[in-house]
Amino acid sequence: MIVGQIPFSEFFSLLSNQGLRAKMGPFNMQIRTASSTLAEHLYSLYGNYELVERDLVEFHVQISPVRLIKKPFSPHALFFLDGRSLFPPFPAEQALAALEWGINLAVAARINHLLLFHSAIVERKGYAVILPASPGSGKTTLCTALVHRGYRLFSDEFGLMDPGREIFLPIPRLMPLKNESIRAIRNYLPEAVLGPEIRNTHKGTITHVRPPTESIARSDETAKAKWIIFPKWVSDAPLRLDPLPDSEAFLLLASNSFNYEVLGDTSFQAVTRLIRSCRCYKLIYSEFDAALTAIDALTDDI
Amino acid sequence: MTYKPPAHHALLLNALINPASLVEYNATKWELLLRLARKVKLLGRLAIDLKNRGLLDHIPLRAANLLQSSLIQVKRLQQITHWELNRISWALKDTGAPVVALKGVAYFLAGVPESDGRMYVDLDIMVPKDRLSDVESTLTKKGWVHHHKLSAYDEHYYRAWSHEIPPLIHSERETEVDIHHTLSPPTSRLEINTGLLFSAAVTAGNSGYRILCPADMVLHCAVNLFQNNELADDLRDLLDIHDLLLFFSKNEKDFWEKLIERANQLNLGRSLFYGLYFSRFIFQTPIPENLENDLNEKPNPLSRRIMHYLVPQALFPLHPDKHSRHALVARSLLYLRSHWIRMPIHLLVPHLAYKTYLSIFRAKQ
Structure with missing residues (x-):
């Protein structure tokens, strides 16, 4: 029920x-x-x-x-x-x-039996796309757009990885949009279900997006990852999607984890295997359409 | 006489005394047990007890995951605390000051098997009082800093009335270092001959680190619990006493006699009395009958009766959904007791008044 x-x-x-x-x-x-x-x-x-x-x-x-x-x-x-x-x-x-x-x-x-990446995760065609990023890079906003355009939401905040089985676990929770992102999403996704606008928080104005129904219904379906994309929203920037060397991806991913150090050797091994099994990119975008087209093209190619 | 506990105490106590029975616990029992054990920092202990028996796969998955999570965190804290001890020893090598590791790290170094799952957050060490300023200035020269910004009052509290100096932390790391110069606040009625502790200290295995001798380790644990602490949610510390007594009585020749003799020599009979009494009462530790009779100092029968009633109410965690009034009263009384025995009244009243003032007007900011 x-x-x-x-x-x-x-x-x-x-x-x-x-x-x-x-x-x-x-x-x-x-x-x-x-x-x-x-x-x-x-x-x-x-x-x-x-x-x-x-x-x-x-x-x-x-x-x-x-x-x-x-x-x-x-x-x-x-x-x-x-x-x-x-x-x-x-x-x-x-x-x-x-x-x-x-x-x-x-x-x-x-939680330490799972490795917790500070990352949005979405799934397409049975494989997870990891979108790690530091706060303010537009990770939640991009994630919101993706999950209303055919991707399944795992999380906008927590990449939960079972380090032994190398799979990601969905934890679809409300997605908090901040400040300018609120209007951007209202314009781009009029169908999104949004909560009240909460003003004057330590992060400014916040509105929560309700996860799509299907994402919650299927939240027991795990997935292996195939792509790691580090997104960054830059005002008026032309779209760029560049491959990222494994070593750089490793450092960025490990330093964007909540409990990488706590898990020690386990997390080092897990991130190493993860990077080896994924294609890694850096994405700079200013418009949703262009970003979605680029990520679609990338994930079309399994 | 054994403890006849309220239901939620029994749930936790049974888990600690008889971990194998946990495979029978249903989801409701597990949910409450996990909340209670977390409150008294014993999740890691339950995890190691089940892991060693190969039972982690025989309990509800959600419970096993939380226990694994705690155990991973416990292991990490142990690792960084041991590293901190390594660095402290390195930094103090040239001072020649004897450094004795205390509490959790020491139990581990002594080889107490249960210490594997014990959570310890700080590194506790002891150095002789006349070497304190040398030790402190050496450490601050080598990268350690005072952990908290202290008010003049707190600074005074530590320097004049405490058995520790204000905690240090290395600027690049996360482990707080508590440096003791004796086992109990100098303002308490105990006068401990610290020289005896240092001269009896032993080297732990081939680690090179110094720890208290077995009897002193038990005495320190008892003094810390029944003299220094407020007892609320301190079940873990009583379990430490139980573990140490079991381990040393099995591995040390004439351990019980030495323990009593040492308590008498150091005038720590009262604390040891309570340690033995409650360890036997709650954990059914196999302590020789009437062992306490040979202690020179014992609490009087009235104190014993009062403590017998109050201590379990404080040691065990409150039920998370319904706080018993008895337990809350017991905790307040023991809180007052802990201050009463730590400080003479002319220091205690102004101290508590100041703390109350702060709790109302500062913490709310």
């Missing part, structure tokens, strides 16, 4: 009592909040996630109101992971962004 199949009243009652238990890729999350505003946003954005019925849950998170002595009349909230607050209080209207960010933080802090 998926979240959207239960009525809102039941959904909100779960959130505010024992917790909403939902499956997000390989992990189960339990979310609690008494905020009806947050519940309304989640009801539409989390509608496609499967409810956890019998299995155990790995992450227990909660958003709770907090009163600040310095700002007694401005409602704030805290994010808790297993009862422990992970970051300072935030204005209550930013709860959705904090929840999404907090869950990312929780996964990054606890």
Whole structure:
């Protein structure tokens, strides 16, 4: 059963009592909040996630109101992971962004049986395309465009790799667009389902894109990777797609991982094999159409 | 007498005492167990217990994945802590100051098998008090810096009242180094002859590193838990005592006699009493009966009764979904106790008042 199949009243009652238990890729999350505003946003954005019925849950998170002595009349909230607050209080209207960010933080802090790349991953024709990039390079924006044009979303943020089996695991979560990207996506993809615009976060204005229904329904289907593309959005730049030497790709990929050092030898071996089995490129783009055409052409050639 | 625990304590305790029974746990039990074990830093321990028995494939996959994840993190922390000890020894070689490794690293160096899955975040070492300034200035010349920016108050707290100096960290690495000069704060009522600890210290295997002798290692663990700590969520430390007692009583000749003799010599009977008492009470450690009778200093019967009731409530983690009022009260009382026995009242009252002030007006910023 998926979240959207239960009525809102039941959904909100779960959130505010024992917790909403939902499956997000390989992990189960339990979310609690008494905020009806947050519940309304989640009801539409989390509608496609499967409810956890019998299995155990790995992450227990909660958003709770907090009163600040310095700002007694401005409602704030805290994010808790297993009862422990992970970051300072935030204005209550930013709860959705904090929840999404907090869950990312929780996964990054606890998971080491998988190698976690800071990377978007999409799949086409059964193979994963890895799009690693540093913040601000337009990774989420490009990923949003791709997954509305025939690619299956694995993640816009976490490349989860099983280092032993060399496969990638989908974890389709909300994709946070920032600032100018919001308008760019609204214009380019009028069909995309977007959440509320959340202003004045530490990253500016944020809006979340709901993952396509199919991406969530197929989130147990893993894939091997065939392409690694380092994207960078540059205003007005002509499109360029250049091959990248393996050594450079290795360094860029390893330094864009959350737990490369923690896994030690395992991650060194895994990234080495990954680079050897992939074709690596650097992409500079300013327009979605040109970028999509180039990535389509690349991935046509299996 | 054995501990008759509330259900969630029993769930965790059973996992620690009888790991093989974990293959019977269902998803609900596992979910709670994982949350409890994480709270008291024992996920790595459960992971190694199951791994050594070849049982990681016989439990729910999600649980096995979380345990593997913790074990990988534990191994990484062990690796960088051992490297830090290597670098500290290198940096201090020319000073000639004796360096004794303490706590987690020391248990590992001593060969305690369970230390394989033990999480340790900091490197703890001890140097003689008269070598402290030399050690500190040598390390700061060689790239270590003070880890936190300290207020004048905190600086004073460390220098005047603590058994450690403010923690150091190498500017290129991530392991905090805690440098002790004795086992317990000088403001406490204990007066430990530290010279005896250094002269009895032993070299661990062929590592070249120095660690406390077996009896002193147990005493330090007990002092740390029952004298220095606030006991909340410190089950791991009691488990350390249990592990050390099992290991040394098997491998050291006349270990029990030496332990009691040493506790009497160092006047650490009270802490050892509690260590033996609760290790036996909770983990059913096979300690010779009436061993504690030979201790010169023992808590009086009233203290024992109060501690008997309070300590398990604090050591075990709270139930994540329903905090018992009893446990919260027990924890507050033990928090006060820990300060009471660490500091005389004329220091304690202003200290707690200042900490309370900070917690209200600073942390909220």
